[in-house]
Amino acid sequence: MKALPEITLHPIRPPLDARPIERRVGLIILATDHTSEPDFRRMVASERIGVYVARVPYANPTTPENLRKMQPALTAGAALILPDEPLDAICYSCTSASVVIGDAEIEAAIQAAKPGVPVVTPPMAGVRGLKALSARRISILTPYTVETSRPMADYFAARGFDILSFTCLGFEDDREMARIAPAALVDLAREATDASADALFVSCTALRGALAVGGMENAIGRPVVTSNQATAWNCLRLCGDETEHPEFGRLMTLRLGQ
Template sequence: MTTPVDIRLRSTRPALDARPLEKRVGLIILATDHTTEPDFRRMVASDRIGVYVARIPYANPTTPENLRKMQPSLTAGAALILPDEPLDAICYSCTSASVVIGDAEIEAAVQAAKPGVPVVTPPTAGVHGLKALGARTISILTPYTVETSRPMAAYFAAHGFEIASFTCLGFEDDREMARIAPASLVDLAREATDAKADALFVSCTALRAALAVVGMEEAIGRPVVTSNQATAWNCLRLCGDDEPRAEFGRLMTLPLN
């Protein structure tokens, strides 16, 4: 017969920290996303900042119609991230969907689950980043089709940028977009950047563009802003982290204006 183990309940509990980590960044990403989580682990996560992820349904092809279908899932996705606990920032990580759904609509959907949380999207972060760099005339590179790229052009034009050139690659599947080699993006950036442009915006959270930012900047002699780099920068600054990270491009050395 086994002798019962005498388990002692300690009379007092140890003191608790206010939070396991000081700052919290939420990420709402597509079910098919291969890139945002690794990028945020590299650029945002630390002993001070935790990154917490929820995935929402998405089905290719990447068309404006399919992108809009994610809107009803945004509130539920946000609610899954540390339920009933506050966040310091939350990012919806899809550039093309953010443009077609709309900034105000995304913010309202996310804040329905997380009231008051600052909401970051790639296009809004891209706008902030380009303005922080002093860019007025830009070139844009996307992996999308022409149909999906048109709303992107309209968005940046509406935010006051002159678009010197716009290049798209014609992909319809975000999983294929994620397979474009970072080294290829350097060549594509060189090809896509107009001589009149102050900076290049590389759109799409599926692209592994954050790994190629420095190479792209060296190739074109101008600042480069990418979707995941811009949202990471925005989230870091909202968490009070102003440490320069030049290995991820010029933007990562600047404050959030």
């Protein structure tokens, strides 16, 4: 066998950038999630912004009881995302669980591992998005059962929205929710939106709603806010990215708090 060359240690280390990528967004998703990761890849990730993902245990069916069971895993999930390094934002990507656990409780659990990081949840981002669009009278569409939808209605009503209509589809498995075609969401949006509503909120990070926003807005003639679109928008703005992305709906053309 031919002799191997001597391994030479270079005498000078190359200079290091402050970060491999300028901005960092953490994303905590369900073990069963098919949609959040691709959505954040297409709407958030770029040469300037990295998206770093951790999955937490979750078992269907999607009931308030099962959703609450995720809370103890949130601190450990957050700790696994670039340990001991700061993030610019971190999103817990489950709308229904955020509602039943509570935004404040989720923020506390995540900040136990990532002190001071801005925490985003889908309903929180949805509220911010609807307010940025000056929407007060809304319709809501969810894929959940009636039992899981009730806390969602309470959440938005408690934040001052007038809910003119609320439609749910009765699904119990988030993996099936992810299989609803974007074109079907356009038809459902048309049926679910009250004629007097300012906007439609489409709940659930499992839905491929971000791919259907343009079609839904064209179909109903008013803004549409979806879970993943709203969290992507919120995280982009927290990273200082004000780029407009009208292909993902009117919300993606606005500033945070506008």
